[in-house]
Amino acid sequence: MKSFWIVLMMTAALAAPCVFAQTAPYAPQRTPEGLPDLEGIWQPQTNGAAYSILPHPPGFLLGAGSKVGIVEGGVLPYQPWAAERVKYRLEHMETDPTGKCHYEGVPHSLYFAFQIFETPTEIALVHENMHAYRVIHMQGQHPKDYQAWMGDSRGRWEGNTLVVDVTNNNDKSVFDMAGHFHSDALHVVERFTPVSRDLIQYEATLDDPKVFTRPWKVKFSFKRANADYQIMEAGCFEGERDQTHIVEGLAKIPDHYEQKLNTEPGVAPSPAPGAAGKK
Amino acid sequence: MFDRRIALFLTAVWAFSTLLAAQAPVPYKAPRTVDGKPDLQGIWMTRNAASFDVSEVADGRQIPYLPEALEREQKGDRVDPIAHCSMPGVPRITYMPFPIQILERPGYVVFLYEYQHDHRIVQTNARPHLEDIDFYLGDNVGHWEGETLVIDVTNLNDKTWLDSARHTHSDQLHVVERYTRTGADTIAYEATIEDPKTYSRPWKISMPLHRITEPGFELREQECMEGDSGRAIHPPYRPAAKY
Numbered sequence: 001m002k003s004f005w006i007v008l009m010m011t012a013a014l015a016a017p018c019v020f021a022q023t024a025p026y027a028p029q030r031t032p033e034g035l036p037d038l039e040g041i042w043q044p045q046t047n048g049a050a051y052s053i054l055p056h057p058p059g060f061l062l063g064a065g066s067k068v069g070i071v072e073g074g075v076l077p078y079q080p081w082a083a084e085r086v087k088y089r090l091e092h093m094e095t096d097p098t099g100k101c102h103y104e105g106v107p108h109s110l111y112f113a114f115q116i117f118e119t120p121t122e123i124a125l126v127h128e129n130m131h132a133y134r135v136i137h138m139q140g141q142h143p144k145d146y147q148a149w150m151g152d153s154r155g156r157w158e159g160n161t162l163v164v165d166v167t168n169n170n171d172k173s174v175f176d177m178a179g180h181f182h183s184d185a186l187h188v189v190e191r192f193t194p195v196s197r198d199l200i201q202y203e204a205t206l207d208d209p210k211v212f213t214r215p216w217k218v219k220f221s222f223k224r225a226n227a228d229y230q231i232m233e234a235g236c237f238e239g240e241r242d243q244t245h246i247v248e249g250l251a252k253i254p255d256h257y258e259q260k261l262n263t264e265p266g267v268a269p270s271p272a273p274g275a276a277g278k279k
Numbered sequence: 280m281f282d283r284r285i286a287l288f289l290t291a292v293w294a295f296s297t298l299l300a301a302q303a304p305v306p307y308k309a310p311r312t313v314d315g316k317p318d319l320q321g322i323w324m325t326r327n328a329a330s331f332d333v334s335e336v337a338d339g340r341q342i343p344y345l346p347e348a349l350e351r352e353q354k355g356d357r358v359d360p361i362a363h364c365s366m367p368g369v370p371r372i373t374y375m376p377f378p379i380q381i382l383e384r385p386g387y388v389v390f391l392y393e394y395q396h397d398h399r400i401v402q403t404n405a406r407p408h409l410e411d412i413d414f415y416l417g418d419n420v421g422h423w424e425g426e427t428l429v430i431d432v433t434n435l436n437d438k439t440w441l442d443s444a445r446h447t448h449s450d451q452l453h454v455v456e457r458y459t460r461t462g463a464d465t466i467a468y469e470a471t472i473e474d475p476k477t478y479s480r481p482w483k484i485s486m487p488l489h490r491i492t493e494p495g496f497e498l499r500e501q502e503c504m505e506g507d508s509g510r511a512i513h514p515p516y517r518p519a520a521k522y
Contacts, residue, residue, distance in 0.1 A: 131395075149502055
């Protein structure tokens with residue numbers, strides 16, 4: 001009987017931390033002002049989203065390739081006319097605004113390292129790429145009659161999750177280099193959830209009724225950078241030659257590059273836009 | 280008798296000095312941030328035309344050019360580099376006629392410039408400067424001297440001008456900036472400019488930064504677009520955010 005109790009207690013002692021780890025969500029450190037602490041330098045783990053947010057094979061233009069991408073389900077629900085336009089944009093890489101060093105927009109700007117500075121009223125995301133920054137206002141409302149490459153961000157805390165509502169987007173920023181575009185009706189709801197000291201889970205729901213048939217989601221994470229990492233100056237200005245390189249690289253898109261742009265009933269899947277490279 | 284005269288004299292000196300001390304302005308002490316540093320946070324802007332001609336805010340209204348530097352300047356490019364949408368350099372970024380938001384966190388002061396969405400992340404740990412690399416906005420190393428934020432800026436390239444009047448510098452430029460709160464809505468800004476390849480001695484510029492006190496005022500996006508460079512130099516009138 002005595003040994004039964006010992007075994008029971010030992011089992012309980014062993015099991016308790018496991019149960020605890022499974023049920024209790026990670027409780028992040030607090031800033032001096034008592035808010036969940038997201039500060040630090042973060043390196044996104046994006047499955048090559050800068051090249052394409054959809055699954056894509058490796059290639060010069062498409063980087064190392066990814067079997068999953070960042071879009072949930074691996075499908076972008078473009079309206080038929082918009083799917084055609086994606087193909088056109090992929091054939092005309094000179095239409096990519098990042099080649100002219102423009103702001104990348106949301107979530108595109110989050111594919112590269114950035115630093116978070118967090119005050120109770122403003123959370124600044126200072127990006128290295130395109131020397132961009134975004135201020136997430138924790139107060140006020142979206143302005144009227146205002147459009148911006150990075151939109152207008154209003155945030156709030158839901159427990160330890162930072163929820164950001166992004167509107168006022170212009171129709172010029174893009175999601176990646178694979179021609180995936182949106183309109184000025186784009187509405188993004190982002191969720192930044194710290195899951196450990198060194199990892200933030202990022203999820204965004206994107207809604208754009210002018211271009212897509214339904215809202216869709218992207219998901220990736222940010223890993224804390226090494227202690228000696230520093231955000232540097234990225235001087236991308238007029239006169240960059242990226243555009244030329246992109247257009248040259250176009251011919252190198254693998255022929256078998258297929259992206260699932262539409263699976264809505266009654267709409268045929270788009271043919272491989274990579275075939276354009278053969279022209 | 281002699282002692283009484285000395286005593287009277289000393290009393291008079293004491294009384295006079297007390298009176299002086301009472302009248303001397305007490306230096307402004309800024310509110311403090313969470314980690315006890317002077318609070319420079321808010322949205323600020325200069326109100327001058329230094330971006331068009333920096334000599335206007337220079338000590339003695341003179342820039343001590345070396346003769347060879349003047350000659351170099353005459354032969355150089357005649358188009359203001361910011362017309363190509365490049366970053367305006369330090370200290371020019373401070374007196375571009377656009378708002379600046381300052382954020383402070385323990386160990387950091389962050390400058391978000393509306394102009395060209397430029398930014399400077401300043402660590403206040405007085406770390407050594409980086410080596411073998413240069414930037415448009417330099418390598419910024421900060422430290423606090425009492426009420427004053429001091430930023431030592433080196434590693435600047437020679438591609439920027441100090442203003443659109445073609446006052447240039449070399450890659451030897453070294454700028455020491457000082458930010459001191461002088462009131463609820465003012466910061467005294469001072470920069471010492473040193474460049475042994477261009478100037479015969481270090482020289483100084485100074486100007487106030489004024490807080491934008493309009494309720495609800497926020498930075499807006501200012502994107503310098505290819506073929507749209509004129510607007511970067513001559514900003515359009517922008518009414519404040521309205522809700």
